[in-house]
Amino acid sequence: MGIPDYIEPGKLKALALYIHIPFCVEKCDYCAFYSVAHSKAEWQEKWLQAVRLEFAKCRKLIGDIRISTIFIGGGTPSLLKLPLLEGLFKEIELFNLDGLEEYSIEANPESLSPDFLDLLKIYSIDRLSLGVQSLQPEELAMLGRRASLEHTLEALELLSAKWQGRLNLDFISGIPGQSQASLLDSLEKAIQMAKLDHISLYSLSAEEKTALQRRFQNEGLKHHPNHDSLWIKAYCFLQSQGFLNYEMANFAKPGKECRHNLAYWNLKPYWGFGPSAYSTLPGKKGVLRLSYASDLHLFNGRADKALAIESLTPKEFLTDTMIMGWRLKQGVSKGVFLRRFGSSLEDLLPGFYDFLVNKRILLQSKSHYRLSLKSRLFLDDVLLELMGALDELPSGLLRVNWPE
Template sequence: MRGSSPANTVGIYIHVPFCENGKCPYCDFYSLTLTEELKERYIKAVERDLKKWSVSAKGRIADTVYFGGGTPSLLKEDLARLFLCVKKYFQVADNAEVTFEANPAGIDFDLLNVLRSAGFNRLSLGMQSAQDSELAALGRRHRRKDVAAAVENAHRAGFDNISLDLMLCVPNQTKESLKESVDFAASLSPRHISAYLLKIEPGTRFSDIKDSLNLPDEDTQADIYLTACELLESKGFLQYEISNFANKGFESKHNLRYWDCGEYLGFGPAAHSFFNGKRFYYTRSLEDYIIGAGPQDDGTGGTFEEYVMLRLRLRDGINETELKKRYGKDFSCFDTQKISLLVKNGLIQNEHGRLALTRKGFLVSNSVISELLYG
């Protein structure tokens, strides 16, 4: 079942699996060191699959295109070449949101100007922190001054829609250092800020050394998250999802598609898709992707349970009328006593035909959603 995006639209996601000199110690996204040979083989493989899937998607208009990674900006001008491949095989809407991710130290005005001219109109910049000591602890190459320069150059190149990543609960972070990072980020006039909690993923360098990282305890994590929400909203960034804040009208259209069970096609190793009611993904192997290994089946998408889980990530939550329209169910399908208890505990709101998590509920969203769906 498709989301509320028009049925004749589709999102496009392209995973660029390259990072410079290895990956950050907290990152578990699939990435490799970039070489010219791998880059060319990768681009040809993506073009091959764009051509292939354009047949199945005939008649669909791509209204969002997102280049994630890895570090897409490492492709330099070839990122524009890759977007040309998308436009060659898919009808891209004139007002499509076209995003690429970048590291602050890896882009300059000339590259930004080329990409803006090629049709990119949204930049997602991995700031993470405005504190150089925190950036060093995260293994990031850039520093505060690089973020300022990158945003200034992006504005000069014509990018009005800029998103900054802000990581919460990093080693040695305090509420004071967080406030400095929020103040700095807001001073750069971005339109969107993603503020997400550091998660220690198995198999990462941070997982190996987690006991020495001086990370905040659970109570402090909750305090920092709630503080971040308040600080960001005081700067005009309205929370619309657990970890995302934006000026009105600048919410990420591509990510909203995910959270509303809208359909999209993913290209590149480790990329996921939801298309024609089915979910599937490419394995975490660039070599397999290049030689043409097909995607792996991941089951049916857009189910009632999936819709509830994804929509409750959003501040707007679930609209009862929309739920009935899609699935023929109203809120009586949930245990009313459980809902009442969750409301009493300040974890959920149930008002005016809308069921939504509170900020306190966001902190324990997995538990609340599980309680609602499965008891």
């Protein structure tokens, strides 16, 4: 059986596309994303060829259904050889891009070049996300980043001089040795140097099988002792600069939120391509999760063999809806919830709803199930309660209508 046997394209009104470019100069010590270091030109060519074939299958299924947003992430998209990147952009243009709302790409400072920016302009890519992480040399070294401070400052200068589109910079808080002053200094310098409308501030964690985790184990490296207060200080600073927190790790000027990621957090249909990319799509028998194995060579050889397809149970999909939606400051739309599950949260899970209200986890809102900031910071505890409540719900009671 192939993808057409599972997917129900007739339920799609629009689709968000994600493309994963899995190449990096070297692995950063903390990185748990799938990417391959020291790639050969031939691997990149084969990757593009495999993406072309997967795109063609997708287009055959969806016809001229509109693409709402595109996000090219990685890995390091700016590392792909420019003729190959142009080949990818041309291939993307074969989709129906009428009314495309946002076209984003990620880059890293060491591979940002004027030619790369020129190519983005030609193909109307209007949003760039640069992995800065810190503007302190000792913190960049602690993270095992390849870009030096000089590389990063040069990249910011290049963007100031040449980039006209929207711009996000990624930062990390909780780096061992990071102080409140050094974090705020990095953020402040970046805001001064570049015309930003978005900042992502991720919390460092030592993920399994990363070099950082090994350093924590072998070198006695310790988690940041005051990470919560450090993060809150950065939160207040960014808010004071007009960057409003709209998702756990994301801050934007009003109206400049990342639309692609909003679609993802609101669980609108999206299709991801490339090793480790996954998709949530309407299926003939419910909601489907597609995922490509984290294996470049398998993807390059037979991408269809790298693809796993599973159906989400209604309970899994409701959990996903809350896990993703409660990351957002505005929370989960009550209207969407009702249309998606045929019932309100309070009617479906009254005990859980009362728990949220009595513990003041839920804020008063007519339109959304919205969590307080503190509860968003301890989201895992709330989700454990949700899963306990769902376990009690008789199976068969929950129906899903999606996309609503």
